[in-house]
Amino acid sequence: xxxxxxxxxxxxxxxxxxxxxxxxxxxxxxxxxxxxxxxxxxxxxxxxxxxxxxxxxxxxxxxxxxxxxxxxxxxxxxxxxxxxxxxxxxxxxxxxxxxxxxxxxxxxxxxxxxxxxxxxxxxxxxxxxxxxxxxxxxxxxxxxxxxxxxxxxxxxxxxxxxxxxxxxxxxxxxxxxxxxxxxxxxxxxxxxxxxxxxxxxxxxxxxxxxxxxxxxxxxxxxxxxxxxxxxxxxxxxxxxxxxxxxxxxxxxxxxxxxxxxxxxxxxxxxxxxxxxxxxxxxxxxxxxxxxxxxxxxxxxxxxxxxxxxxxxxxxxxxxxxxxxxxxxxxxxxxxxxxxxxxxxxxxxxxxxxxxxxxxxxxxxxxxxxxxxxxxxxxxxxxxxxxxxxxxxxxxxxxxxxxxxxxxxxxxxxxxxxxxxxxxxxxxxxxxxx
Numbered sequence: 001x002x003x004x005x006x007x008x009x010x011x012x013x014x015x016x017x018x019x020x021x022x023x024x025x026x027x028x029x030x031x032x033x034x035x036x037x038x039x040x041x042x043x044x045x046x047x048x049x050x051x052x053x054x055x056x057x058x059x060x061x062x063x064x065x066x067x068x069x070x071x072x073x074x075x076x077x078x079x080x081x082x083x084x085x086x087x088x089x090x091x092x093x094x095x096x097x098x099x100x101x102x103x104x105x106x107x108x109x110x111x112x113x114x115x116x117x118x119x120x121x122x123x124x125x126x127x128x129x130x131x132x133x134x135x136x137x138x139x140x141x142x143x144x145x146x147x148x149x150x151x152x153x154x155x156x157x158x159x160x161x162x163x164x165x166x167x168x169x170x171x172x173x174x175x176x177x178x179x180x181x182x183x184x185x186x187x188x189x190x191x192x193x194x195x196x197x198x199x200x201x202x203x204x205x206x207x208x209x210x211x212x213x214x215x216x217x218x219x220x221x222x223x224x225x226x227x228x229x230x231x232x233x234x235x236x237x238x239x240x241x242x243x244x245x246x247x248x249x250x251x252x253x254x255x256x257x258x259x260x261x262x263x264x265x266x267x268x269x270x271x272x273x274x275x276x277x278x279x280x281x282x283x284x285x286x287x288x289x290x291x292x293x294x295x296x297x298x299x300x301x302x303x304x305x306x307x308x309x310x311x312x313x314x315x316x317x318x319x320x321x322x323x324x325x326x327x328x329x330x331x332x333x334x335x336x337x338x339x340x341x342x343x344x345x346x347x348x349x350x351x352x353x354x355x356x357x358x359x360x361x362x363x364x365x366x367x368x369x370x371x372x373x374x375x376x377x378x379x380x381x382x383x384x385x386x387x388x389x390x391x392x393x394x395x396x397x398x399x400x401x402x403x404x405x406x407x408x409x410x411x412x413x414x415x416x417x418x419x420x421x422x423x424x425x426x427x428x429x430x431x432x433x
Contacts, residue, residue: 005343007127008177008381010136012388018429021389027090027411028418031126036060038122045109053098058106059115059375060091061098066372067379067413069404071357073107073372074100086407104368112182112370119378120180126385126417127176133422134429142174142337143204143229144344145211147191148352152361153369166369169194171202172344177384179348179377184370196220204229208328210341213238216325218295225298230327232303232337242292246323250282250304258282266335271312278308281338283331298327303334351380355397385416 014020039056046055062070064087065079080087080097087093098106130136147169154165169191171181185194195215204227211220213236224231235243259265259282266281282304287293290302303324310317328334352358356376363369380396387399389412403409415421 005340005347006175006177007131007136008384011130011134011385014134014136014429015388018432020425020429027414028421030419031414031417032091034125034417035063035122038118039063041118041121042110042114045111046106052095053102053106054094055106055110057091057093057095058098058103061087061093062103062107062372063375063378064410066356066375067382067400067403067410068407069400072362073104073368076100076103083407090410104365107371108365108368110367110371112184112367112374115371115374116182119374120178123178123378123381124176124180126382127178129417129419129422130385133419133426135426139175140333141176141207142340143180143202143207143209144172144174144341145195145198145209145215146170146172146341146344146349147185147214148349150361150369150373151359153364163364166366167191168370168373169198170344170348171198172348174340174343174347177347178381182370182374182377184366191215192217192220196223199223199227199229202227202229208232208333208337210337212341218297221299222297225327231298232324232326232328232334232341235323235325242290242296242325243323245290245292246302246304246325247321249284249302250323254284255282255304258284264331266331268335268339274312276310276312279335279339280306280308281331281335282306283326283329283334285329296325299325301326301329301334303331303338305338348377348380351396352376355400356380382413382417386413389416 036056039059042055042059044051044055061080062076065076068079070076070079077097077100084093084097147167149165149167151165154163164186167185169181169183169185170179172178173180181198183194183198185191191214195211196219199209199220200223204224208230209224210232211234213234216233216235216239221231221233235246237243264283268279270277283301285301287299287302290299293299303326305322305324307320308317309319324334324338326334328337352373358373358376361369361372363372383396383399386409387394387396390399390402390409403413
């Protein structure tokens with residue numbers, strides 16, 4: 001991986017180091033046209049002769065509202081009505097602002113798969129622009145798989161009319177800081193076939209896929225290998241025999257021998273919040289003895305991962321240990337992938353729950369929630385790019401508040417994805433070097 005976690009982190013590093021300020025006047029037209037083009041690629045299922053509001057305008061207003069802090073469909077309508085003059089000044093809102101019922105109806109009939117393709121294509125296009133402008137290499141691509149339950153989407157639990165909570169399987173591209181796949185599943189037990197279905201459609205060449213123990217399945221790993229990818233997979237009780245076999249292998253003498261090696265042992269010590277954390281990764285390429293070796297395609301290494309935590313305030317000591325199987329034999333890369341897998345929680349799920357309040361959503365319609373969530377994820381990725389350009393408050397929540405308070409900061413939002421502006425900023429960086 002690159003020295004920073006992903007392209008967004010590298011961009012922030014460049015901005016901070018060079019004190020970049022994108023101070024062009026007015027909203028650049030290229031990114032606006034690009035955004036409209038991607039929204040226009042989404043099919044409109046409405047009867048066209050009876051449509052007053054173009055789909056791309058509805059999506060544009062909804063996206064800007066969410067970027068500025070909207071957490072519900074009614075919030076989108078209020079944003080549009082309050083900022084209608086501003087919107088008409090900068091964007092084409094030909095027929096005014098639709099009602100919240102119109103927003104809800106449209107979000108419920110859009111095919112989430114199509115909106116996902118459009119939003120991901122928009123974000124990936126922007127990341128490419130930043131990479132090109134600043135010559136950023138993101139290193140090995142890592143895809144993290146994990147599910148998330150929106151607890152507020154369930155109703156009437158235990159009754160005959162129960163509406164189950166909506167569970168979504170995410171594929172997070174840690175290297176580019178983008179959620180590339182969001183797929184609804186019926187529940188955690190259904191993640192496994194859905195994960196396999198998603199992976200069959202992905203080009204995994206030059207990529208590492210990481211997942212928790214739930215998705216450590218023979219067919220899932222066979223799919224990764226078939227798609228020319230690599231994997232680092234956690235083990236727990238669902239593969240109890242293999243887990244116990246590997247755990248038994250890593251005796252104190254084996255760990256000591258691996259620790260003495262220059263290539264098979266990685267140790268990282270950090271101070272995090274109120275604790276000191278020491279993480280140790282032991283990798284062994286000795287896998288020929290595994291009884292189930294032939295059942296796990298591409299298996300070349302087994303990993304023992306221990307975490308020693310010491311609370312600075314209380315002195316409490318906590319020790320944890322985990323086992324992994326991998327098609328990679330590079331201990332440093334495996335350690336980075338294992339640690340990096342948590343980015344799907346820290347950089348995606350945490351923000352969706354804390355900053356976008358998805359866990360307390362009142363949207364029950366499945367398609368409407370999925371589409372709203374896709375716009376949340378699109379906003380999150382853009383906010384991460386905007387945040388370092390703002391003075392003082394550089395967090396995602398801070399950037400979102402600033403946009404909501406002063407819509408002119410949206411100009412920054414669009415300058416950060418404007419090729420011409422970024423190219424000029426990159427030239428200034430090179431001139432300083």
